[in-house]
Amino acid sequence: MEKLLFLVVSDSPYSYSGDEFLRTELTYLSDVYQQFIIVHNNSKPIPDKEVPENTKEIYFPYQLGQFEKIFALMQVFTPLFWDELSNIKKNKRLTISIGMIKTLLISLYNSKKFASHIKMLYDLYKKDNDVHIYSYWCNDMALGTAMFHKENPEAICFAKGHGSDIYHEATALKYLPCRSFLANNLTALFAISEYGKTYMESDWGNVSEANIRLAKLGIKNQLPFKERVRKGVVKMMSCSNVIPLKRVDLIIRALCLIDDIEIEWTHVGIGPLKEDMEELAANLLQNGKIRFNFKGKIGNAEVFDLYSSEQPDIFINVSTTEGIPVSIMEAMSFGIPCIATKVGGTSEIVNDTNGYLIPADPSPKEVADKIKEVIADGGKKSKSAYATWNEQYNADNNFAELVKYLKAS
DSSP states (O other): OEEEEEEEOSSOTTSTTSOHHHHHHHHHHTTTOSEEEEEEOOOSOOOGGGSOTTEEEEEOOOSOOHHHHHHGGGGGGSHHHHHHHHHHHHOTTOOOOHHHHHHHHHHHHHHHHHHHHHHHHHHHHTTTEEEEEEESSSSHHHHHHHHHHHHOTTSEEEEEEOSTTTOGGGSTTSOOTTHHHHHHTSSEEEESSHHHHHHHHHHSSOOTTOOEEEOOOOBOOOSOOOOOOOOSSEEEEEESOOSGGGOHHHHHHHHTTOOSSOEEEEEEOOOTTHHHHHHHHHHHOOSSSEEEEEEEOOOHHHHHHHHHHHOOSEEEEOOSOOSSOHHHHHHHTTTOOEEEESOTTGGGTOOTTTEEEEOSSOOHHHHHHHHHHHHHHTTTTHHHHHHHHHHHSBHHHHHHHHHHHHHHO
């Protein structure tokens, strides 16, 4: 009997906007599973040539219509709704609000809708396959998977938490629904960082029945390590979506305080604030010393080519929240010293030996001073940065542990 994985994701890894890091993980999961069904929320068609022969894609609409939102009010009559209200009252970090209740009602409706969908698929395929279900994010579909598993305990169901799907504080309402129910009703729950695992155990309510495990991410890089040799202009990189929590504006405001060093700053990534950030950079970075380039979205292979050919002197990440940034793993795999805010699990990868940690909410001057410190150090932490990736975040090592667990499940 073949092993079949239902992979539950927001977007197909094979779409234009899909997660290339998940695509890397799939190469390792192929050692466990012979067939894949990817259940995702991207309504745009994906070219068949991009999807492997052993993979089928199924679209599941995530956003609710107006009538469905009205029907979601009926969740007030369910035991889980009242259990969750009780959990909120017990959590000192949370305060009940109208917005929180709306979020809970919609989340419960969405999750039950998905649980029904996954039950239908499971019943269809379980006769001829050993079926496992994996929600890549701890979102409503993961909650739906937990609801399904509670009614079908023989099924192997697991989910992975990264950053914004773990921490209540990372959301607008400072609240993620039904965390204890989610954790207690899965075969296993993976966290990508020790910090995230600890947070789940301490801030998700009663998770005494949960099987919470560490599953670090990793990236592949077969290019050889090169000693950093700076030639005149300092090259600085950042790579992230251009959204508020990534604080690209903070990088710009820090650079405008540096008027005695030539710096070429390249940012990779897109988002709703991209044009605003380009305008802000054009207005503030006029001293002739700082040049900038917003490259937009480029493929993972192109990012690696850029790191290899340009040999950046600095990588910078000033997010307000993180799991463990894959972008930092990539930079370190090239021996690029990293500046990062001390948030989430970032301090598990960046430390004083291999990089430069700054406070969670730094001022532009603090960021500017740290950039100058990195430049003055002349790349002396480069080897340590590379060693951190190779020893702790090399995909070959980290995904091997996950594969070992899944093979035994």
